[in-house]
Amino acid sequence: MALTRYYREKLKDGTLKPDAAQQAVLERLSALSVALNTTPPQKPSLLGKLFRKSALPAPKGLYIHGEVGRGKTMLMDLFHDSVQGWPKRRIHFHAFMQDIHAQRARLGGEDVINRMADELSLSAKLLCLDEMQIVDIADAMIIGRLYEALLARGVVLVTTSNLPLEGLYKDGLNRQLFLPFIARLRDTLDVVSLDSVTDYRLGRVRARETFLHPATAENRVAFNALWKDLTDNAQGEAETLEVLGRKLTVPKAAHGCAAFTFAELCGEALGPADYLAISKAYRTVFISGVAKLKSHQRNESKRFILMIDTFYDAGTRLVALAEAPAEELFPKNQHAFESQRTVSRLKEMQSASWWGAIPVET
Numbered sequence: 001m002a003l004t005r006y007y008r009e010k011l012k013d014g015t016l017k018p019d020a021a022q023q024a025v026l027e028r029l030s031a032l033s034v035a036l037n038t039t040p041p042q043k044p045s046l047l048g049k050l051f052r053k054s055a056l057p058a059p060k061g062l063y064i065h066g067e068v069g070r071g072k073t074m075l076m077d078l079f080h081d082s083v084q085g086w087p088k089r090r091i092h093f094h095a096f097m098q099d100i101h102a103q104r105a106r107l108g109g110e111d112v113i114n115r116m117a118d119e120l121s122l123s124a125k126l127l128c129l130d131e132m133q134i135v136d137i138a139d140a141m142i143i144g145r146l147y148e149a150l151l152a153r154g155v156v157l158v159t160t161s162n163l164p165l166e167g168l169y170k171d172g173l174n175r176q177l178f179l180p181f182i183a184r185l186r187d188t189l190d191v192v193s194l195d196s197v198t199d200y201r202l203g204r205v206r207a208r209e210t211f212l213h214p215a216t217a218e219n220r221v222a223f224n225a226l227w228k229d230l231t232d233n234a235q236g237e238a239e240t241l242e243v244l245g246r247k248l249t250v251p252k253a254a255h256g257c258a259a260f261t262f263a264e265l266c267g268e269a270l271g272p273a274d275y276l277a278i279s280k281a282y283r284t285v286f287i288s289g290v291a292k293l294k295s296h297q298r299n300e301s302k303r304f305i306l307m308i309d310t311f312y313d314a315g316t317r318l319v320a321l322a323e324a325p326a327e328e329l330f331p332k333n334q335h336a337f338e339s340q341r342t343v344s345r346l347k348e349m350q351s352a353s354w355w356g357a358i359p360v361e362t
């Protein structure tokens with residue numbers, strides 16, 4: 001079914017709410033869908049093979065970026081479903097890169113990029129990659145060459161990302177080697193931002209308790225339910241952040257959310273740069289296992305204070321599962337002034353207005 005009609009039906013039956021920003025992106029996707037549906041992909045010709053070029057350029061793909069929960073994935077999936085007659089593949093960017101590395105190891109040898117592109121382009125002339133995000137130097141070094149080889153084979157790319165193009169692999173090692181890829185994406189894709197005011201996932205969370213205590217089974221269930229609601233049920237995967245040339249492991253991440261235990265964040269030797277990197281990479285941080293601090297846990301206390309200060313300044317949303325309410329977490333008389341500030345900030349970070357800085361339709 002035509003994409004715009006399908007979207008209209010979802011509006012009519014109430015599954016989706018009207019959203020002007022989505023409508024604008026939908027129109028771009030719809031134009032591409034129509035173009036693809038009326039022009040089947042080109043068969044590789046002898047000339048094309050000789051020169052590794054298609055005779056006619058394929059339509060331009062799209063790079064859709066925007067904040068979390070705006071509907072990028074939803075729109076891309078509707079688009080993907082609406083395209084007929086093109087071998088197509090829809091995959092999470094992370095999984096795609098894992099496949100690529102595995103395939104590269106399997107095929108090996110010279111000219112491996114071209115051979116991979118040959119295989120890939122047979123099974124997918126339309127490639128929909130969800131959540132493009134480059135955090136790994138191994139990915140950064142290969143993606144540009146692979147993209148070039150896929151373009152030459154007439155593959156159309158549609159991708160979503162939380163980052164504008166310039167934000168890709170920002171502060172990554174050897175970023176200058178990555179810049180030509182950004183330039184190529186800009187030349188070969190239409191870049192559209194989905195700057196809707198509504199975070200649709202957040203709508204399911206507002207006005208719910210986000211600093212859960214004590215750590216009862218019931219509160220653990222509520223904590224996990226918040227993760228599910230904010231990530232659309234994602235399992236989450238480990239990610240790695242580069243901080244000052246070191247690697248910082250994020251045990252579980254999805255859709256702009258990251259989950260840690262208190263011990264992982266404040267029991268390890270993390271510093272301001274680490275907390276800052278986390279706050280830049282994730283909108284929401286889930287912390288379980290927050291226990292009352294003992295007076296000998298001076299380092300943990302200091303890190304906790306520093307972490308909350310950093311998250312507060314960055315506007316990070318916090319979901320916590322704690323043994324006790326914020327005001328009972330610090331031992332009496334320790335870091336008295338700072339801990340009071342932390343408690344007050346923790347309270348503000350629980351407020352609906354903190355979570356609802358973005359207007360949410362109900």
Ligand SMILES: Nc1ncnc2c1ncn2[C@@H]1O[C@H](COP(=O)(O)OP(=O)(O)OP(=O)(O)O)[C@@H](O)[C@H]1O
Binds near residue numbers: 067161162200255
């Ligand atoms: N117009 C809408 N009305 C109601 N619900 C919507 C609307 N748009 C999206 N949603 C729902 O909101 C949730 C978030 O949408 P989606 O996953 O597409 O966001 P996203 O922009 O891809 O976010 P992320 O950057 O975290 O991947 C989904 O459950 C989706 O079905």
Ligand SMILES: [Mg+2]
Binds near residue numbers: 073130160
């Ligand atoms: Mg998404």
